[in-house]
Amino acid sequence: xxxxxxxxxxxxxxxxxxxxxxxxxxxxxxxxxxxxxxxxxxxxxxxxxxxxxxxxxxxxxxxxxxxxxxxxxxxxxxxxxxxxxxxxxxxxxxxxxxxxxxxxxxxxxxxxxxxxxxxxxxxxxxxxxxxxxxxxxxxxxxxxxxxxxxxxxxxxxxxxxxxxxxxxxxxxxxxxxxxxxxxxxxxxxxxxxxxxxxxxxxxxxxxxxxxxxxxxxxxxxxxxxxxxxxxxxxxxxxxxxxxxxxxxxxxxxxxxxxxxxxxxxxxxxxxxxxxxxxxxxxxxxxxxxxxxxxxxxxxxxxxxxx
Amino acid sequence: xxxxxxxxxxxxxxxxxxxxxxxxxxxxxxxxxxxxxxxxxxxxxxxxxxxxxxxxxxxxxxxxxxxxxxxxxxxxxxxxxxxxxxxxxxxxxxxxxx
Numbered sequence: 001x002x003x004x005x006x007x008x009x010x011x012x013x014x015x016x017x018x019x020x021x022x023x024x025x026x027x028x029x030x031x032x033x034x035x036x037x038x039x040x041x042x043x044x045x046x047x048x049x050x051x052x053x054x055x056x057x058x059x060x061x062x063x064x065x066x067x068x069x070x071x072x073x074x075x076x077x078x079x080x081x082x083x084x085x086x087x088x089x090x091x092x093x094x095x096x097x098x099x100x101x102x103x104x105x106x107x108x109x110x111x112x113x114x115x116x117x118x119x120x121x122x123x124x125x126x127x128x129x130x131x132x133x134x135x136x137x138x139x140x141x142x143x144x145x146x147x148x149x150x151x152x153x154x155x156x157x158x159x160x161x162x163x164x165x166x167x168x169x170x171x172x173x174x175x176x177x178x179x180x181x182x183x184x185x186x187x188x189x190x191x192x193x194x195x196x197x198x199x200x201x202x203x204x205x206x207x208x209x210x211x212x213x214x215x216x217x218x219x220x221x222x223x224x225x226x227x228x229x230x231x232x233x234x235x236x237x238x239x240x241x242x243x244x245x246x247x248x249x250x251x252x253x254x255x256x257x258x259x260x261x262x263x264x265x266x267x268x269x270x271x272x273x274x275x276x277x278x279x280x281x282x283x284x285x286x287x288x289x290x291x292x293x294x295x296x297x298x299x300x301x302x303x304x305x306x
Numbered sequence: 307x308x309x310x311x312x313x314x315x316x317x318x319x320x321x322x323x324x325x326x327x328x329x330x331x332x333x334x335x336x337x338x339x340x341x342x343x344x345x346x347x348x349x350x351x352x353x354x355x356x357x358x359x360x361x362x363x364x365x366x367x368x369x370x371x372x373x374x375x376x377x378x379x380x381x382x383x384x385x386x387x388x389x390x391x392x393x394x395x396x397x398x399x400x401x402x403x404x
Contacts, residue, residue, distance in 0.1 A: 181389050182392075
């Protein structure tokens with residue numbers, strides 16, 4: 001397997017270079033997506049399937065779709081593709097940071113890290129998957145703040161809506177042929193995706209999975225439904241959707257405040273931890289799915305498509 | 307010949323056949339002249355290459371549930387690849403490629 005690992009490392013570096021120096025934005029995005037997929041393979045080889053799932057779903061899949069959308073918009077606005085020479089100050093700064101990171105990585109002594117500490121308290125966290133235990137209990141603060149950052153990303157989209165489009169469905173108008181391949185696929189896949197999304201959420205307690213991975217699958221199913229013309233895209237700022245948007249962080253924060261009664265913000269008593277974490281994760285999955293779907297659909301462009 | 311040996315031979319033969327199809331498909335994408343024949347090469351690699359790979363892995367699977375998951379993955383990729391191929395072909399047609 002050492003040969004495979006070395007090949008994988010070499011491929012990752014090659015693809016990364018191709019993404020940066022290659023000609024054309026579209027080509028760069030394609031290489032970026034391949035880079036994400038290869039990187040998730042590397043995480044699998046490092047025995048970190050949770051990170052691999054997140055990388056392939058969000059790093060490669062979602063970010064790739066967002067970047068492709070951006071490339072499409074740039075092409076429509078007939079802005080010239082930047083053909084600038086290498087920006088040397090940036091290149092030097094990035095190289096120095098990369099060299100420092102490599103130096104730091106080499107200095108890491110192989111060891112167990114925090115694993116013994118996490119294992120020691122795992123039975124009191126309410127879940128069996130150590131990664132979920134860290135994300136949802138031991139370091140719940142970080143996850144709470146992360147989920148709030150996602151909301152600000154959607155709010156950042158709002159100003160991009162043209163005045164008259166504010167109440168229109170999010171994203172461009174879609175024209176799938178009724179009875180065509182896409183509308184058939186859009187009816188066939190979502191039920192399966194729904195099952196997989198909920199399974200990922202449920203599996204997160206004991207295996208790789210969780211709110212982010214499940215939410216990404218649900219978001220993809222939603223976007224597919226909209227593109228296939230099965231459902232109308234929601235209004236970007238419709239009240240019910242705003243509620244779904246904030247449900248995750250709100251439930252999370254509410255449980256955090258309830259924890260004050262047991263000795264501190266975001267402290268879950270042992271007996272209630274599993275129920276609390278599962279409830280928070282369900283709400284988070286909903287919010288993450290809505291956030292990601294709205295980000296991919298983009299601001300309403302009803303006027304533009306006509 | 308033991309059952310175990312037969313099983314290993316089956317795994318190598320099936321995954322090997324899958325890799326051959328992937329290689330052929332990749333060559334087709336790189337070498338074929340236009341969008342439609344490239345799509346043809348690509349979907350063959352997805353259908354048969356991945357089909358043989360999952361068959362090979364299924365021989366090695368420890369539980370029936372794993373076999374079912376592998377079959378589901380293959381079916382989903384098949385559906386997605388077919389749909390995407392249709393969409394790419396249509397947009398190529400619209401742009402006037404022949």
